[in-house]
Amino acid sequence: MFILITFLVTVLFIFSGVAILSLIIKKDHQSIVIFGAWTLMAGITGYIFMIAGLLNCLNTTTAVLWLITLIIISFTGRKCFGTILEFAKMNFSKSIFSSETGINIIAMIIFVYLLISFIGALAPPANLDVMNYHFAILKQCLDSNSLVFNPTFFYGATPFSAEMLSAFMTLLSDIRGGQLIQFVAGLLLVFSVYIIGRESFGARRAVLATTVFISTLFFPAILSEAKNDQMLALSSFLSLHLMANASNNSNSRSLLMGAALGGLAAGMKTYGLAIPMIGLSLILLGMVFHRNTISSRSFALSILVAALFASPWYLRSWLLTGNPVHPFFTQLFSDRYWDSTLSFKFELLREWRYIDANLIQFLLSPFRLTFDADSYLARLGPIYLSILPAIFVFRVRNPILRFHGIAALIYFVLWFVILRDARYLLPILPGVALLFAEPMGQIYEKGKWPKIIIILAITINLLMALVINFRIQYQKFPAALGIIGEEEFYRNLKEVDRRKLSDGSYVIAIPEFDFLQKVNSMARESNNIGLFSYDEPFIYYSVNAKIYLLLPLWQNSFDFQSMVTEADIGNQLDSMSIDYVITDTGDDTIVPSNELLAQFPEFGLSLRGANIFLGYLHDKCDLVVFDGKYRCFKRR
Amino acid sequence: MEASLVVITRNQANHLRELIPTIAAQQSSSKFETIIVNDCSTDDTQVLLDSLPQKEDLVIIHCGQNIGRAAARNLGADKASGKVLIFIDGDLILSERFVQGHINFHRSEFAAAVGRTLYRGDSGVNRYFESRGGAKVGEAGTLPFRYFISMNFSIPQSLFDKLNGFDTEFSSYGGEDLDLGCRIHKNGTAICYLPSALATHIEESSLAEIFGKRYQFGLHGLPLFVKKHPDLAQDIPVYRLYSSNTYRYLSICLLNPIFARIIKNLVLKINKLPAVFYDYMIVKAIFDGLNDANEKNVSTSGASGPERRAMMISLTWLLLINILYLFGFAGERYKTALKVLEDIFH
Numbered sequence: 001m002f003i004l005i006t007f008l009v010t011v012l013f014i015f016s017g018v019a020i021l022s023l024i025i026k027k028d029h030q031s032i033v034i035f036g037a038w039t040l041m042a043g044i045t046g047y048i049f050m051i052a053g054l055l056n057c058l059n060t061t062t063a064v065l066w067l068i069t070l071i072i073i074s075f076t077g078r079k080c081f082g083t084i085l086e087f088a089k090m091n092f093s094k095s096i097f098s099s100e101t102g103i104n105i106i107a108m109i110i111f112v113y114l115l116i117s118f119i120g121a122l123a124p125p126a127n128l129d130v131m132n133y134h135f136a137i138l139k140q141c142l143d144s145n146s147l148v149f150n151p152t153f154f155y156g157a158t159p160f161s162a163e164m165l166s167a168f169m170t171l172l173s174d175i176r177g178g179q180l181i182q183f184v185a186g187l188l189l190v191f192s193v194y195i196i197g198r199e200s201f202g203a204r205r206a207v208l209a210t211t212v213f214i215s216t217l218f219f220p221a222i223l224s225e226a227k228n229d230q231m232l233a234l235s236s237f238l239s240l241h242l243m244a245n246a247s248n249n250s251n252s253r254s255l256l257m258g259a260a261l262g263g264l265a266a267g268m269k270t271y272g273l274a275i276p277m278i279g280l281s282l283i284l285l286g287m288v289f290h291r292n293t294i295s296s297r298s299f300a301l302s303i304l305v306a307a308l309f310a311s312p313w314y315l316r317s318w319l320l321t322g323n324p325v326h327p328f329f330t331q332l333f334s335d336r337y338w339d340s341t342l343s344f345k346f347e348l349l350r351e352w353r354y355i356d357a358n359l360i361q362f363l364l365s366p367f368r369l370t371f372d373a374d375s376y377l378a379r380l381g382p383i384y385l386s387i388l389p390a391i392f393v394f395r396v397r398n399p400i401l402r403f404h405g406i407a408a409l410i411y412f413v414l415w416f417v418i419l420r421d422a423r424y425l426l427p428i429l430p431g432v433a434l435l436f437a438e439p440m441g442q443i444y445e446k447g448k449w450p451k452i453i454i455i456l457a458i459t460i461n462l463l464m465a466l467v468i469n470f471r472i473q474y475q476k477f478p479a480a481l482g483i484i485g486e487e488e489f490y491r492n493l494k495e496v497d498r499r500k501l502s503d504g505s506y507v508i509a510i511p512e513f514d515f516l517q518k519v520n521s522m523a524r525e526s527n528n529i530g531l532f533s534y535d536e537p538f539i540y541y542s543v544n545a546k547i548y549l550l551l552p553l554w555q556n557s558f559d560f561q562s563m564v565t566e567a568d569i570g571n572q573l574d575s576m577s578i579d580y581v582i583t584d585t586g587d588d589t590i591v592p593s594n595e596l597l598a599q600f601p602e603f604g605l606s607l608r609g610a611n612i613f614l615g616y617l618h619d620k621c622d623l624v625v626f627d628g629k630y631r632c633f634k635r636r
Numbered sequence: 637m638e639a640s641l642v643v644i645t646r647n648q649a650n651h652l653r654e655l656i657p658t659i660a661a662q663q664s665s666s667k668f669e670t671i672i673v674n675d676c677s678t679d680d681t682q683v684l685l686d687s688l689p690q691k692e693d694l695v696i697i698h699c700g701q702n703i704g705r706a707a708a709r710n711l712g713a714d715k716a717s718g719k720v721l722i723f724i725d726g727d728l729i730l731s732e733r734f735v736q737g738h739i740n741f742h743r744s745e746f747a748a749a750v751g752r753t754l755y756r757g758d759s760g761v762n763r764y765f766e767s768r769g770g771a772k773v774g775e776a777g778t779l780p781f782r783y784f785i786s787m788n789f790s791i792p793q794s795l796f797d798k799l800n801g802f803d804t805e806f807s808s809y810g811g812e813d814l815d816l817g818c819r820i821h822k823n824g825t826a827i828c829y830l831p832s833a834l835a836t837h838i839e840e841s842s843l844a845e846i847f848g849k850r851y852q853f854g855l856h857g858l859p860l861f862v863k864k865h866p867d868l869a870q871d872i873p874v875y876r877l878y879s880s881n882t883y884r885y886l887s888i889c890l891l892n893p894i895f896a897r898i899i900k901n902l903v904l905k906i907n908k909l910p911a912v913f914y915d916y917m918i919v920k921a922i923f924d925g926l927n928d929a930n931e932k933n934v935s936t937s938g939a940s941g942p943e944r945r946a947m948m949i950s951l952t953w954l955l956l957i958n959i960l961y962l963f964g965f966a967g968e969r970y971k972t973a974l975k976v977l978e979d980i981f982h
Contacts, residue, residue, distance in 0.1 A: 371961065386956075387954060388953075393949055394946055443947050446944070450947055453951050457958050
């Protein structure tokens, strides 16, 4: 059922989006308008449900009303139906395959790849980030029919449009519908690379670009999951492509639409802000150096549009925390939820996860991104590095590709300075893939052997990505196809060991699953649980009761520093109506070590409070569940 | 008639007003005629030339359509009756003994002679041009064929006829003189530098025009020359560089658009720069022309030399990275290698 609903919503997004955009952009047959229509309506849906959340109306009635609205908008634009159907017929029937065997083989592998991801997307959400953050907050919102803000949650006030889209789908179907719509965004991203590429640069380069893009080795891990990266990448790619077109032909309508989609990208994730900033900066430079004839008025309007589409989440964050980009750049803004604890967490994250940002590392970063999954938490695979020199020795003259190239370069520098997580490169990779397809196409056309080598290289890369995709997805197949239930699925789920990414070894993803099931059998939904643990992800999503984080050095809603006696602990737990406490006290990141205390003396008070807290659990609570690592205490 | 002075001109009426008196003022003991070929000028060149007093030793030819420099010179040579043909462009002014200098040379030598040309105006690029070509050889001596330029040269008419004059296939700027110089060289005839045949170049072209002409040379003239004389193509330094592996590295390091723009701005804004800056801009313009010419060729006739090299670099790198990846360079082995690299950097 959720597949049908997702399909219906997808069609309605396209039809209603095209109906709206046809009022603004005349050429409604352009592929970018079709993809832009879906993205625009998905983004608007995110904001509709944000407003619904603020009005405490995040419920099925709102979802159904919005669905009816989409149907009405689509119906008013029914004159565009023929154009859309013609577009679909033209792009998805006869013309995918060409007369070249090599290209046809690649197209077949891409099809299998996408099919595997599609089946994987039908399984229950399995990604740790999704369960820890994206759907954990979503679940809280849906439980309370409102947009919750949990100050103890690290990403409690960040942009959330993509998740609100999932909320809409979850309300119409179930959580898997919320996941599947994100897969649709990823699928449209792949299609947009192919179809926009074909429209602008020919079928051969389009297939090469699509191959380069989906050969990105971390992409399979994102495509079928309900992270917001697909939505962000889709809106970023379309935004930059529209701005590139606007820069090339000084089309102010393209610029406005590009700015709107850029604004939507910023509404998906904080780092999405970079997309409209880079795109509009390049447009401005073009204006200054007379490379385009866009008027100052159009440019100012596009800034306004981008700000309009981006600002709601940042405004909310500013109202809630005093910092529009909470929990980032806290030194610039007076963030009322920022304290030494969170600051320390950031510091720890940096030390633990990220390599230094210096020139040497910058120069080495293409190699690290290719070979080493540990440095940037994922790897691109060899395809990008292997083609990189070709874009220099074969001059790329197409101004649209140059725009993508320059935007990607600026983004890459920003990424290296600020983010340094390979996954966050996804927004620029579709444009980079189009750029890289140009010299590949030139080599391909130089004769028989170059053609064979290119086909061979990209087939190998594609097969590697296919194998990785299969390895990620195959364990989801039984649950996706209804052979096993959700409980069995989660109990046996495996994931790549995050501490040894380069090895690619698999470990049980949710070792605490049975423990959580036992907690669930005792704690009701109305109960509140205090979590004194580092392993927060699945507890957040899988435990039915409401969770409060009680982490002395991490996200925290408990004032450990002012706790002097066990009575203080009891009083504070009473004030928070906490019934159960889950701990995994064996982890030394929870209780400050002596070394840490020497470095950050302010944690001494937290340590005292934490020790009193542990004493309180021992004296005043009953251990009700214990699985060797995790303990669940019930307050007397 | 001992010599014929062949002047070709196109839209240079102002320059002709300066040139013609210097022709009339030639101190020559020998008899020579002047042939002016007006290559379909659209300014008042025709009016100016028609207003000149008719004389036996002055022949004026008006072309009905633009036939190009090579064909215009050939046309002038056809009408010439002198034993020696002296070719000049219409934007020169001649020293008093210019014609006599050329004639004297041919009395003792059977060779082609390239006269000395100065440039009016004290701009950096003029000083640069004055130091190029024959000036590098210094006092009268033999020049390599690549230094043969047609704005100021002389040649025995018999030799010119034997070589069938200029190749009119060179219809745009540049290349026709290089081709003729090459054929003179292949004929076993020397090309000499003749400082006594002194002329001054009047026209001050903008840098954009100068580089634009070099681009045209790279786009049309040089590829045609290479096609006609593949055996001597490597004797042209700019082409030798272009067709070497070094070029691809240069194009990444020095010939990329950003660096080129910096140099261009320097050249435009600073009057007197070392010659290397002008060399760079001229070579870059020729390379741009060659690249564009190659792109046009490639679409119909497969990869050209530089394209093939670019392709080989790209494919070698592509295979290297993929093989490294496939054969387990990733992971711990890579990290070890990276550590070594980091240590070297530090």
